[in-house]
Amino acid sequence: MRAKFVVGGAVIAVALTYMIYAGVTQSAVYFVTPAELRASAVAGKAYRLGGMVLPGSLRWEPRTLDLHFTLGDGTATVPVHHKGTPPDLFGEGRGAVVEGTWSADGYFRASLILAKHSEEYKAPHGTSQTGYKELIRTLKGEGR
Amino acid sequence: MIPELGYGAAIVALGLALWGALAAALGARTGRPALVLSAQHAALGVFALVTACLALLMYAFLTFDFSVRYVATNTNLGTPFYYRITGVWGALEGSIILWTWMLALYTLIVILRHRESARELYPWVLTVMLGVLAFFLLVITVAAPPFARLHPVPADGHGLNPLLEDTGMITHPVALYLGFTGLTVPFAFAMAALITGRVGDAWLTMTRRWTIVAWYFLSLGLLIGGWWSYHVLGWGGYWAWDPVENAAFMPWLTATAFLHSVMIQERRRMLKLWNLALVIMTFGLTLFGTFLTRSGVIASVHAFTQGTIGAFFLGFLALVLLTALGLLAWRWDALGAQGALDSVVSRESAFLLNNVMLVAAAFTVFFGTVFPLLSEALRGVKVSVGAPFFNQVNVPLFLGLIFLMGVGPLIAWRRASVDNLRRNFLGPVLTGVAAAAFFFALGVHSALAVLTLALTVFVAATIALDFARATRVRARMGEPLLPAMGGLLRRHNRRYGGFVVHLGVLIIAVGVTGSQAWSVQTETTLGRGESTELAGYRVRFEDLAASEESNHFKVAGAFTVSDGRVLGVLRPAKKFYPQEQSPIAYVDYRLGLREDIYLVLGDFARDGSRATVKLQVNRLVSWIWIGGLVLTAGAGLAILPETKRTA
Numbered sequence: 201m202r203a204k205f206v207v208g209g210a211v212i213a214v215a216l217t218y219m220i221y222a223g224v225t226q227s228a229v230y231f232v233t234p235a236e237l238r239a240s241a242v243a244g245k246a247y248r249l250g251g252m253v254l255p256g257s258l259r260w261e262p263r264t265l266d267l268h269f270t271l272g273d274g275t276a277t278v279p280v281h282h283k284g285t286p287p288d289l290f291g292e293g294r295g296a297v298v299e300g301t302w303s304a305d306g307y308f309r310a311s312l313i314l315a316k317h318s319e320e321y322k323a324p325h326g327t328s329q330t331g332y333k334e335l336i337r338t339l340k341g342e343g344r
Numbered sequence: 345m346i347p348e349l350g351y352g353a354a355i356v357a358l359g360l361a362l363w364g365a366l367a368a369a370l371g372a373r374t375g376r377p378a379l380v381l382s383a384q385h386a387a388l389g390v391f392a393l394v395t396a397c398l399a400l401l402m403y404a405f406l407t408f409d410f411s412v413r414y415v416a417t418n419t420n421l422g423t424p425f426y427y428r429i430t431g432v433w434g435a436l437e438g439s440i441i442l443w444t445w446m447l448a449l450y451t452l453i454v455i456l457r458h459r460e461s462a463r464e465l466y467p468w469v470l471t472v473m474l475g476v477l478a479f480f481l482l483v484i485t486v487a488a489p490p491f492a493r494l495h496p497v498p499a500d501g502h503g504l505n506p507l508l509e510d511t512g513m514i515t516h517p518v519a520l521y522l523g524f525t526g527l528t529v530p531f532a533f534a535m536a537a538l539i540t541g542r543v544g545d546a547w548l549t550m551t552r553r554w555t556i557v558a559w560y561f562l563s564l565g566l567l568i569g570g571w572w573s574y575h576v577l578g579w580g581g582y583w584a585w586d587p588v589e590n591a592a593f594m595p596w597l598t599a600t601a602f603l604h605s606v607m608i609q610e611r612r613r614m615l616k617l618w619n620l621a622l623v624i625m626t627f628g629l630t631l632f633g634t635f636l637t638r639s640g641v642i643a644s645v646h647a648f649t650q651g652t653i654g655a656f657f658l659g660f661l662a663l664v665l666l667t668a669l670g671l672l673a674w675r676w677d678a679l680g681a682q683g684a685l686d687s688v689v690s691r692e693s694a695f696l697l698n699n700v701m702l703v704a705a706a707f708t709v710f711f712g713t714v715f716p717l718l719s720e721a722l723r724g725v726k727v728s729v730g731a732p733f734f735n736q737v738n739v740p741l742f743l744g745l746i747f748l749m750g751v752g753p754l755i756a757w758r759r760a761s762v763d764n765l766r767r768n769f770l771g772p773v774l775t776g777v778a779a780a781a782f783f784f785a786l787g788v789h790s791a792l793a794v795l796t797l798a799l800t801v802f803v804a805a806t807i808a809l810d811f812a813r814a815t816r817v818r819a820r821m822g823e824p825l826l827p828a829m830g831g832l833l834r835r836h837n838r839r840y841g842g843f844v845v846h847l848g849v850l851i852i853a854v855g856v857t858g859s860q861a862w863s864v865q866t867e868t869t870l871g872r873g874e875s876t877e878l879a880g881y882r883v884r885f886e887d888l889a890a891s892e893e894s895n896h897f898k899v900a901g902a903f904t905v906s907d908g909r910v911l912g913v914l915r916p917a918k919k920f921y922p923q924e925q926s927p928i929a930y931v932d933y934r935l936g937l938r939e940d941i942y943l944v945l946g947d948f949a950r951d952g953s954r955a956t957v958k959l960q961v962n963r964l965v966s967w968i969w970i971g972g973l974v975l976t977a978g979a980g981l982a983i984l985p986e987t988k989r990t991a
Contacts, residue, residue, distance in 0.1 A: 205685060205696075216704050216707075216737075219708075220711060223733040223737045227729050229727065231725075231726035231727065248726075262869040262947055263869050285867065285947050286947070288926045288928060291925075
């Protein structure tokens with residue numbers, strides 16, 4: 201009787217180990233910086249690329265949903281292309297992590313953008329508020 | 345003055361908790377009831393003082409006392425009343441206070457309920473509860489002081505994280521923490537059982553309902569978390585295998601395993617060691633989860649806080665595990681089984697397998713969550729495994745668990761005869777096979793979906809079969825049908841509460857299957873008056889409007905949804921909080937039993953001429969929430985005190 205359970209337990213343990221092993225090898229995503237990606241990019245391989253969205257590099261075409269920007273880490277830069285709206289926390293001069301593959305054509309094809317959230321305390325400042333008020337005025341003036 | 349009072353209260357509470365833990369232990373060792381009584385008084389004092397801490401912090405929030413750093417960080421003059429109260433637990437420091445308060449409350453209830461009934465165990469239970477309380481009070485006074493001052497005092501605060509301004513966030517942490525802290529009670533009883541050497545069934549019987557209570561709240565917390573994720577975060581999903589979610593899911597899995605293995609020990613006097621290990625593991629996982637999510641070791645969209653408390657939690661976790669393992673080793677000889685497994689085809693094995701699978705699932709989640717840390721520490725490369733990993737490994741385990749959910753409650757104890765199997769399972773298996781054929785004919789061609797749905801129907805059939813049989817027995821004795829059913833639920837509330845929970849899980853499984861297999865989405869930019877179509881729905885962009893709310897500005901689009909006839913107008917928006925660098929999406933949706941229409945405003949032209957939207961038609965997601973309600977109702981039924989047969 202005991203032997204049956206030992207065998208059963210062993211079978212389960214082996215199956216689980218295999219599932220975890222296969223799961224890891226199939227879905228492991230390497231986290232790289234632009235410099236690391238530049239050094240050893242393999243086309244078609246999945247990466248998570250983290251860097252700063254370089255100021256002036258962001259191009260967003262609402263009609264075609266094409267989003268182009270460049271991620272940099274101070275030493276190297278990588279052009280990134282994504283199909284879809286930039287997420288809320290995304291913007292020039294901010295950190296971003298993108299998930300996707302390196303394309304043989306020399307750019308990173310991002311399937312997912314994970315913008316970084318900064319949580320440090322900062323005093324509220326009036327300038328951005330006036331920005332929003334102006335936005336509201338524009339919308340109210342022409343949107344009605 | 346108020347913050348100093350709060351800080352002082354926490355320090356005195358810490359002293360009382362330490363004294364109480366020591367006094368109860370001494371009282372147990374020396375057999376002096378006066379010491380235990382003193383510990384009891386200390387526990388009451390701790391509860392009063394922590395209540396004062398919580399009230400004082402709440403007061404600081406309500407009066408906008410920005411000289412307190414925590415208040416200034418998590419509220420501002422525009423924060424609405426409700427969110428000034430919930431802001432108390434909007435971040436780390438206040439969460440720990442709420443946590444500690446609940447723990448003190450549980451301690452109080454343990455005192456009220458068990459001071460007479462659990463004579464030998466009771467002093468040690470008190471020691472453990474007060475010891476854990478002392479740890480949390482140490483965190484409050486040293487590692488994450490909620491009453492720390494801020495210099496200079498700002499004119500206005502930063503404000504609550506806008507994502508937390510939601511009713512789900514009022515209830516989600518409360519439920520989750522009631523679950524987490526509730527799991528301390530079985531742990532304390534397990535420790536007491538080991539210390540006293542009374543490792544029999546007494547501690548189990550006494551903690552059974554405590555575990556169900558904690559499990560109830562933990563489930564509720566997870567469900568509300570999923571609902572919040574679905575209707576606030578705007579990605580159209582309810583579960584992302586985020587480390588924060590995993591942190592709550594792991595103890596849920598092991599607690600679920602424990603709730604099942606308890607029955608084996610009650611019935612067959614087996615698995616004593618295993619049950620103790622499960623309780624220790626579950627408690628350890630609640631601490632580990634807090635470490636994981638609050639120490640900032642894993643970057644995550646949820647992990648809002650960082651700090652030095654990681655070391656505190658890791659140290660305490662190590663202490664707990666070492667002590668527990670030491671005690672297990674010490675009592676090793678007493679932990680052998682009195683019963684033995686007779687057959688592979690029996691209820692015992694079904695439950696055993698259920699336990700193995702639940703713990704395997706917990707291990708998988710654990711492994712996937714810490715994998716990035718491990719690989720960074722061991723190999724120096726950051727590698728993460730995302731949702732595909734968790735799904736790939738867990739889906740087979742969960743399917744197996746669903747299957748066992750049908751087998752376990754009906755199969756015979758000890759050794760199931762062929763006759764028993766035929767009597768209980770022939771009908772349900774045939775129903776399941778017929779269901780598979782039916783769904784296939786209906787056009788469901790995903791093997792996974794067909795398998796899940798067939799298993800679901802199989803399990804539902806076993807539940808129906810059992811319930812019908814039991815009702816028939818009562819009806820035959822002359823009871824009318826409906827009262828017979830009600831009486832069954834009430835009299836055997838633990839068994840049928842369990843069945844209702846299973847039913848809830850089945851409904852959730854259908855919802856998860858449907859949403860994974862059949863949801864569709866599209867993203868597009870619309871000019872005013874233009875429309876897009878998806879899955880038979882047409883969504884037309886009408887208009888963009890801006891408004892000023894109490895603490896933010898809002899730009900909302902108006903989109904008419906129709907499926908031939910007009911169904912209504914959805915108004916997804918973007919909210920601009922002055923204190924945040926980025927806008928926050930506000931999702932609008934139309935929920936349905938079959939499918940939800942879910943609309944997110946992505947981007948817009950400032951003149952209102954164009955809007956980019958993400959449109960999703962999410963299938964069967966509502967089943968998850970309905971299943972969740974059924975599940976918690978079942979757990980609630982199981983919590984009710986068992987009634988003795990009177991008629």
